[in-house]
Amino acid sequence: MSLRSQLLKGILEGCILTIISKEDVYGYELSVKLQKFGLDDVSEGSIYPILLRLQKDKYIVGTMRDSPHGPKRKYYSLTDEGEEALKEFRKEWQSIQGPVERMIEWGRER
Amino acid sequence: MAEHPRSRRENDRMGERKMNAKDLIKMNNEKREELTKENEAYYSDILLYIRTHLTLSEQQSEELLMELLDHLLEGQKEGKRAEDIFGSDPKGYCDEMIAQIPKEDRKNNFTFILFLMIQFAGWIALTRGALELIIGFFTEINNTVFLGTAVVKSMINFLVLYGVVIGIFSWLKNSIYKKNSKIKDFFVVFLLMCTAVTVFVLFSKIIPNFGYAIEVGWLFYLISGIVLLLLTVLINKKARITK
Numbered sequence: 001m002s003l004r005s006q007l008l009k010g011i012l013e014g015c016i017l018t019i020i021s022k023e024d025v026y027g028y029e030l031s032v033k034l035q036k037f038g039l040d041d042v043s044e045g046s047i048y049p050i051l052l053r054l055q056k057d058k059y060i061v062g063t064m065r066d067s068p069h070g071p072k073r074k075y076y077s078l079t080d081e082g083e084e085a086l087k088e089f090r091k092e093w094q095s096i097q098g099p100v101e102r103m104i105e106w107g108r109e110r
Numbered sequence: 111m112a113e114h115p116r117s118r119r120e121n122d123r124m125g126e127r128k129m130n131a132k133d134l135i136k137m138n139n140e141k142r143e144e145l146t147k148e149n150e151a152y153y154s155d156i157l158l159y160i161r162t163h164l165t166l167s168e169q170q171s172e173e174l175l176m177e178l179l180d181h182l183l184e185g186q187k188e189g190k191r192a193e194d195i196f197g198s199d200p201k202g203y204c205d206e207m208i209a210q211i212p213k214e215d216r217k218n219n220f221t222f223i224l225f226l227m228i229q230f231a232g233w234i235a236l237t238r239g240a241l242e243l244i245i246g247f248f249t250e251i252n253n254t255v256f257l258g259t260a261v262v263k264s265m266i267n268f269l270v271l272y273g274v275v276i277g278i279f280s281w282l283k284n285s286i287y288k289k290n291s292k293i294k295d296f297f298v299v300f301l302l303m304c305t306a307v308t309v310f311v312l313f314s315k316i317i318p319n320f321g322y323a324i325e326v327g328w329l330f331y332l333i334s335g336i337v338l339l340l341l342t343v344l345i346n347k348k349a350r351i352t353k
Contacts, residue, residue, distance in 0.1 A: 072129060
């Protein structure tokens with residue numbers, strides 16, 4: 001996997017953890033939320049490999065539950081480990097975000 | 111799959127009875143009918159590809175397949191195609207997911223194989239008993255059975271059957287996302303199986319008679335067949351193998 005796509009995956013992972021930390025969601029709901037925030041370049045299906053990995057790492061758990069209108073869905077909720085991972089992601093993101101933005105600004109000044 | 115009895119009861123109370131793999135498969139079959147022809151073709155390949163990976167946890171695989179199907183159905187309502195949602199490289203996409211799906215519990219696998227062996231032996235005994243009963247009306251049957259030989263023969267029998275099943279599955283698995291050589295592959299698998307069966311037949315001819323010699327009639331076969339099949343029903347109830 002290229003560094004670029006690995007980076008994007010890591011960020012997407014953090015976004016998914018953030019959404020799940022707010023409320024339990026199922027797959028389709030999650031992709032709608034990501035799009036609402038403007039991440040519509042991310043192909044919808046790419047959340048499922050990530051959800052599987054997050055489950056494997058025990059950051060989230062999925063349980064089949066009745067949805068408000070309609071059939072049973074697999075809802076994801078954050079575990080304590082997931083909470084920790086999310087904190088870690090926020091820290092990492094903040095340490096990158098500022099410098100990268102400053103650098104881009106600096107690059108624009110000619 | 112064995113479940114903890116208490117958690118199951120709790121789930122029932124909360125109206126959250128766990129859907130097991132069998133329920134999910136049934137629901138999947140019903141929902142799949144709502145797909146358009148194009149989406150159905152794309153989705154069915156994913157389904158077959160993931161299901162033919164036999165080492166994966168059945169429960170986890172079926173839950174994932176249901177999620178993907180639900181997502182596709184929602185997308186379809188908005189006029190999206192499966193390719194828009196899951197991308198243009200379904201095999202790569204599936205491989206990525208398969209790498210993350212937990213493996214089936216080893217203990218489950220062992221119980222399952224044991225279960226199959228007993229069931230297989232049960233049907234063989236029952237059939238043989240019935241056949242000998244009928245043929246016995248017309249001719250004299252040699253009822254002598256050498257225990258050692260019988261055991262070895264049944265083991266080989268089972269292994270060959272097992273191999274044939276595994277062979278068919280791996281052919282299926284590999285042919286789903288191949289466009290050209292499906293037929294060629296099929297013949298290779300077919301030839302391999304013919305060889306396996308031939309080897310088996312030859313083998314059983316050269317195995318010498320050994321072990322205790324006992325006289326066994328049709329009644330013995332019928333009774334032991336029935337006992338073995340009852341045993342599988344019992345095991346199934348306890349371990350919930352076919353759920």
